[in-house]
Amino acid sequence: xxxxxxxxxxxxxxxxxxxxxxxxxxxxxxxxxxxxxxxxxxxxxxxxxxxxxxxxxxxxxxxxxxxxxxxxxxxxxxxxxxxxxxxxxxxxxxxxxxxxxxxxxxxxxxxxxxxxxxxxxxxxxxxxxxxxxxxxxxxxxxxxxxxxxxxxxxxxxxxxxxxxxxxxxxxxxxxxxxxxxxxxxxxxxxxxxxxxxxxxxxxxxxxxxxxxxxxxxxxxxxxx
Numbered sequence: 001x002x003x004x005x006x007x008x009x010x011x012x013x014x015x016x017x018x019x020x021x022x023x024x025x026x027x028x029x030x031x032x033x034x035x036x037x038x039x040x041x042x043x044x045x046x047x048x049x050x051x052x053x054x055x056x057x058x059x060x061x062x063x064x065x066x067x068x069x070x071x072x073x074x075x076x077x078x079x080x081x082x083x084x085x086x087x088x089x090x091x092x093x094x095x096x097x098x099x100x101x102x103x104x105x106x107x108x109x110x111x112x113x114x115x116x117x118x119x120x121x122x123x124x125x126x127x128x129x130x131x132x133x134x135x136x137x138x139x140x141x142x143x144x145x146x147x148x149x150x151x152x153x154x155x156x157x158x159x160x161x162x163x164x165x166x167x168x169x170x171x172x173x174x175x176x177x178x179x180x181x182x183x184x185x186x187x188x189x190x191x192x193x194x195x196x197x198x199x200x201x202x203x204x205x206x207x208x209x210x211x212x213x214x215x216x217x218x219x220x221x222x223x224x
Contacts, residue, residue, distance in 0.1 A: 002081055002100065002103060002104065003079045003081070004029055004079060004080065004081040004082070004083060004100065004154075005029060005032055005073065005082055006029050006030070006031050006032070006083045006084075006085060006093075006096065007066070007069040007073070007083070007084045007085075008020070008021070008031065008032070008033045008034070008046075008084070008085055008087040009036060009062050009065035009066050009069065009084070009086075010033050010034065010036060010038065010042050010046065010087035011035070011036040011037065011059060011065075012038045012039060012040045012042060013038070013040075013042050014038070014040040014041035016087060016089040017042055017049075017087045019049070020089065021033065021049040021050055021051040022049040023093045025049065025051075027097075029083075029096070030079075031050060031052065032051065032052045032053075032069055032072065033052070033053045033054070033087065034053075034056070034065035034066070034068055034069045035053055035054070035056065036059050036060055036061070036062070036064070037055075037056045037057060037058040037059035038055075043055050054068060060168060061168040062151075062172065063168040063170065063171065063172030064168040064169075066084065066173075067165055067172070069082075070082070070165070073157075073160070074157070079157060081103060081154055081157065082154070082155050082157070084155070085151065086152070090194055090195050090196070091113070091151075091152045091193075091194070091195070095113070095190075095192040095193060098190045098191070099153075099154035102188065102190050103154055107186070108187065108188040109155070109159050109180060110153060110154070110177070110180055110185065110187045111153060111154040111187075111188050112145055112148070112150055112177075112187060112188070112189050112190075113147065113153055113189070113190060114146045114189040114190060114191050114192065115192060115193075116130065116134075116147045117191050118191075118193070118194075121196050122196065123196065129149070130147060130148075130149045133148060133149055133174075134148040134149065137174055137177060140178060140181075141177055141178060141181035141187065142181055143186075143187055145189060146189055147189065148173075148174060149173070150192070150194075151173055152192050155176075162183060163176065163179045163183070164179075165179070
C-alpha cells in the first residue's frame with residue numbers, strides 16, 4: 001500500500017482551492033496546503049475542506065512553499081510519496097491516479113506531468129518556452145523530460161531525503177530535476193490535462209528567466 005499525500009503551494013486561490021482540496025480528500029488522499037501569504041480567503045477555504053494548512057505571513061515564492069511542505073512531510077509524516085500540484089485549477093485532481101498507477105508499476109524516483117501531447121489550448125508563448133526549456137534541461141539531466149516546467153509531479157520520499165534544495169522561486173522545480181539526475185535518479189512522465197482559464201501567469205518573464213539561466217550555469221560548472 002503506497003502512502004501518498006498531495007502538497008499544494010497556494011497564493012490567492014480562494015476561488016479554487018476549496019473545491020480542489022475536497023475532491024482530493026474524497027479520493028482518499030491527505031492534502032497539505034502552504035498558503036504563501038495570500039491576501040484573500042485561501043487559508044480558510046483550504047482548511048474548511050479538510051486540508052492541513054501552513055501559512056506564510058508574506059509571499060516568499062513557490063519554491064519556499066514547496067520546501068516548507070517537504071520539510072513538514074519528512075519530519076511529521078510517514079508518506080512514501082508526495083504529489084505536488086497547483087491550487088489555481090490548472091491541474092485536474094483526477095490525473096493524480098495516473099501518477100499512482102505509474103508508481104505502482106515502475107520504480108522511477110520522480111514522475112512529471114506531461115502537457116505537451118495536447119497543446120491546443122496552451123498559450124503560444126508558454127508552449128514555445130516549455131519546449132525550449134525542456135530541451136535544455138533534458139540535455140543537462142541526461143534523460144528525456146518532455147515537460148520540465150510542469151508543476152504537477154510525484155516524488156518518492158527518498159528523493160527528498162537525499163537532495164538539499166536551495167531555490168525559493170519557480171526555479172526550484174528545475175533544480176529538483178537537475179539534482180535528482182546528478183544522483184542517477186530516474187525521471188519519468190505521464191500525460192496530464194492542463195486547464196487554461198483567464199488567470200495571469202505568476203511567472204515573471206525577466207526575473208524568472210534570469211533565475212533559470214543562473215541555475216543552468218551553476219549546475220553546468222558544478223558538473224565540471
